[in-house]
Amino acid sequence: MEALKTIGIAGFLFFLIKGLLWLVFFWLVAKGFVSQEKLNRMKSWFQGPWKRP
Secondary structure (H helix, E strand, O other): OHHHHHHHHHHHHHHHHHHHHHHHHHHHHHHEEEEHHHHHHHHHHHHOOOOOO
């Protein structure tokens, strides 16, 4: 039972940190710290090789 608690806490912290990083990233985009060109390059990179032109 103790191992399940540990995995649960680790999973919660992982998704909490991941969510906070996404919020910070979108805040940086909204404030203009990340350029539109860089954002478009990141989008194409995340889509993978099967969707690249």
